[in-house]
Amino acid sequence: MAAELSEARAALAGVSNEPGAPKPDPIVKGSNITRTFGGLKAVDVEHIEIQRGVITALIGPNGAGKTTLFNLLTGFDEPNEGDWSFNGKSLAKVPAYKVARRGMVRTFQLTKVLSKLTVIENMRLGATGQRGERFFSAAFKSLWSSQEDANTTRADELLARFKLDAKREDFAGSLSGGQRKLLEMARALMVDPELIMLDEPMAGVNPALKQSLLGHVKSLRDEGRTVLFVEHDMDMVRDISDWVIVMAQGQIVAEGTPKSVMADQRVIDAYLGAHHDTDITEIDVADLEAEAEAELVAEAEENKS
Numbered sequence: 597m598a599a600e601l602s603e604a605r606a607a608l609a610g611v612s613n614e615p616g617a618p619k620p621d622p623i624v625k626g627s628n629i630t631r632t633f634g635g636l637k638a639v640d641v642e643h644i645e646i647q648r649g650v651i652t653a654l655i656g657p658n659g660a661g662k663t664t665l666f667n668l669l670t671g672f673d674e675p676n677e678g679d680w681s682f683n684g685k686s687l688a689k690v691p692a693y694k695v696a697r698r699g700m701v702r703t704f705q706l707t708k709v710l711s712k713l714t715v716i717e718n719m720r721l722g723a724t725g726q727r728g729e730r731f732f733s734a735a736f737k738s739l740w741s742s743q744e745d746a747n748t749t750r751a752d753e754l755l756a757r758f759k760l761d762a763k764r765e766d767f768a769g770s771l772s773g774g775q776r777k778l779l780e781m782a783r784a785l786m787v788d789p790e791l792i793m794l795d796e797p798m799a800g801v802n803p804a805l806k807q808s809l810l811g812h813v814k815s816l817r818d819e820g821r822t823v824l825f826v827e828h829d830m831d832m833v834r835d836i837s838d839w840v841i842v843m844a845q846g847q848i849v850a851e852g853t854p855k856s857v858m859a860d861q862r863v864i865d866a867y868l869g870a871h872h873d874t875d876i877t878e879i880d881v882a883d884l885e886a887e888a889e890a891e892l893v894a895e896a897e898e899n900k901s
């Protein structure tokens with residue numbers, strides 16, 4: 597595995613820094629992907645390739661289109677046009693839960709763990725792929741008996757790996773923000789994905805858990821998976837990425853190793869320069885907490901009615 601990893605990284609050494617640069621062994625390949633909201637072109641990607649077996653970071657200013665691109669690639673949204681493939685097979689119009697079953701799974705900026713289910717129940721449902729919360733809630737009772745035995749062993753192994761085994765019977769709603777991120781990552785692994793896509797894994801995570809989260813992300817790569825993550829935390833990007841893709845205004849504007857990208861004038865102009873005086877992490881935490889609270893209140897209201 598170690599030899600494969602260094603081979604995958606070494607292969608990146610010869611890749612050009614131009615947007616959409618071809619990779620030696622792409623697991624994802626997409627072309628002419630666009631998504632507009634009203635008059636706004638949120639995503640306008642001419643070409644993108646994600647190298648297999650390494651960690652790629654997707655960075656860019658707020659509103660650059662990173663989450664929208666994630667949504668498109670994983671079947672949570674539909675593009676105006678464009679096609680993309682995973683392991684050489686087109687994924688356009690394939691629904692999210694089927695994308696997950698093919699081996700491409702994503703987590704969310706605001707975690708989608710179900711707070712009124714226990715940690716182990718959340719894990720078992722992860723084995724069904726991702727169908728969204730409504731599906732999970734509605735289908736939970738009927739799936740329960742058939743899935744109970746089949747997936748429990750794998751779920752318990754993953755909980756131990758992510759140090760959540762002590763929380764097994766707790767409601768997911770009682771977990772801290774960082775523990776929810778870990779649970780979501782663990783749950784995504786229930787389908788044993790080849791590619792795992794993490795949307796802002798560090799947002800809302802306290803410093804003590806950050807190191808452990810970084811270690812977990814690296815271990816995903818070290819066991820042979822491909823990792824693609826969106827992140828504003830530049831320390832994390834610098835620390836663990838093998839490759840960085842930069843988006844601004846829906847387009848890919850630069851690519852390269854973390855070192856070369858952070859020295860790239862186009863990136864400094866489009867992103868890093870603009871955030872020079874701002875503590876991005878603090879902004880994200882406040883936003884996230886407010887959104888998470890609103891989500892919980894809405895959920896409670898829904899359950900009342």
Ligand SMILES: Nc1ncnc2c1ncn2[C@@H]1O[C@H](COP(=O)(O)OP(=O)(O)OP(=O)(O)O)[C@@H](O)[C@H]1O
Pocket residue numbers: 633636638656657658659660661662663664665
């Ligand atoms: N459902 C939607 N309806 C209307 N506009 C949307 C929708 N989703 C995203 N947008 C807009 O598309 C643009 C890209 O948003 P997106 O969330 O993909 O950016 P991002 O790079 O992930 O930003 P951030 O770093 O803040 O999460 C933004 O201008 C956003 O307001």
